[in-house]
Amino acid sequence: MASRRATANGTDSDILKKLSNDTFGNLIRIAVPLLCTLLLFYSAANSIDPTSPKSFVHGSSFVATTEVPMLKWIPEKTQDPRQVFAHLYPDVKKDWTCVKNPYSIRSQDDVKANMSTCTEATRMGLGIVYKNPRKLNETVIFAEVYKAASSTITRTLARTHYCPPINHATMYPVLGNCIVAMGKGLQSPADTKDAVAFTFVRHPVERFVSGYRQIFQMWNRFYPERKKKKTPVEMVNILNMEEPARFHKIVDLFVTKGIGIIDPLISGDRVIPNFNEDELIVGFAHIFSQMWYISQYPGEISYIGKVEDLEDQLAWVRTNLMGLRLDSGSAKLKNAHLASREPKFGCPSTKDILSNRAEYQFSLDKLNIYFAREMEFFGYQPL
Numbered sequence: 001m002a003s004r005r006a007t008a009n010g011t012d013s014d015i016l017k018k019l020s021n022d023t024f025g026n027l028i029r030i031a032v033p034l035l036c037t038l039l040l041f042y043s044a045a046n047s048i049d050p051t052s053p054k055s056f057v058h059g060s061s062f063v064a065t066t067e068v069p070m071l072k073w074i075p076e077k078t079q080d081p082r083q084v085f086a087h088l089y090p091d092v093k094k095d096w097t098c099v100k101n102p103y104s105i106r107s108q109d110d111v112k113a114n115m116s117t118c119t120e121a122t123r124m125g126l127g128i129v130y131k132n133p134r135k136l137n138e139t140v141i142f143a144e145v146y147k148a149a150s151s152t153i154t155r156t157l158a159r160t161h162y163c164p165p166i167n168h169a170t171m172y173p174v175l176g177n178c179i180v181a182m183g184k185g186l187q188s189p190a191d192t193k194d195a196v197a198f199t200f201v202r203h204p205v206e207r208f209v210s211g212y213r214q215i216f217q218m219w220n221r222f223y224p225e226r227k228k229k230k231t232p233v234e235m236v237n238i239l240n241m242e243e244p245a246r247f248h249k250i251v252d253l254f255v256t257k258g259i260g261i262i263d264p265l266i267s268g269d270r271v272i273p274n275f276n277e278d279e280l281i282v283g284f285a286h287i288f289s290q291m292w293y294i295s296q297y298p299g300e301i302s303y304i305g306k307v308e309d310l311e312d313q314l315a316w317v318r319t320n321l322m323g324l325r326l327d328s329g330s331a332k333l334k335n336a337h338l339a340s341r342e343p344k345f346g347c348p349s350t351k352d353i354l355s356n357r358a359e360y361q362f363s364l365d366k367l368n369i370y371f372a373r374e375m376e377f378f379g380y381q382p383l
Helices: 013-044 079-089 108-114 150-157 206-221 233-237 245-265 279-285 290-296 307-321 336-340 350-357 358-370 372-378
Strands: 127-132 137-142 180-183 198-199 304-305
Touching: 013 108, 079 290, 079 372, 108 137, 108 290, 137 150, 137 372, 150 307, 198 290, 198 307, 206 233, 206 279, 206 350, 206 358, 206 372, 233 245, 245 279, 245 358, 290 372, 350 358, 358 372
Parallel strands: 137 198, 198 304
Antiparallel strands: 127 137, 127 180
């Protein structure tokens, strides 16, 4: 009997043992490559730098993940732009303190000016509070970014079937069955409690060039002679330079000093005054970065739009956030006509600067580098 159980390769027991060994070997041969593959994927996944915008940004939007804060455009509600920006660039919170505004982050303008705190950064009112008398329990706030259609937005929001003329210069309350601009001047998160805030941005370099023109509007149109006489000689000399040398000089100063470009015009702390206190300083403030402006707002920003899509996105704000009927008018850029106008206020038009690459590209490239993060973040290409 035993002899019949024996085979050329051994007994039944030997065969079972060999099969067992072969099965274990096969499992090892399958498991090891599989384990290596898993380890390779794990290593690759963890090698992505979470601070790199290229890891999460594609075009003008963020790749949806459960871990990464996302920037979304009107009509979608977004996570606060500063929260998303700080996630992508953690250094904007490093060595930065802002007791009065926990939403504040360190902009590129602050970095260049060696700023470590937001203390009394501005006295300008960068938030316009709107209430609809038919919905007094609801407050909508426009977090202003200068030279990002802010004047057009404030005027358009006041233009409804129900609304009487509004004094845009002073923003005094307007009574009536319409949207009411309650005023400017937000200083603390308590001012923005229970409010819904929105803002708009545009191409950073194009906006800078538009703001550059604003400096000379302030200097040549609004700045009184008595103030000009007190302006430091070095600043007067710069403002009186010929183009394009003047543009190159101001760009050099800005990309080197950030908001410190106003230092020759101030005494003491860097405080951006109200318009009627010093028009020239306010003029220079028009070239500060959009993240600097957004950072000033002491509350959560829930909606963000692009000037390039202003008409449709602002119409959505009026009807959906404010509950207003649209009139026959629409949000057309107030300063759009300046693009093809002759030089004014002693300054070439925005279109002239952007189209004359032979004379201006050298400094435009510097601005492309300076605003690289903003362009990546908001989904714009270098000019």
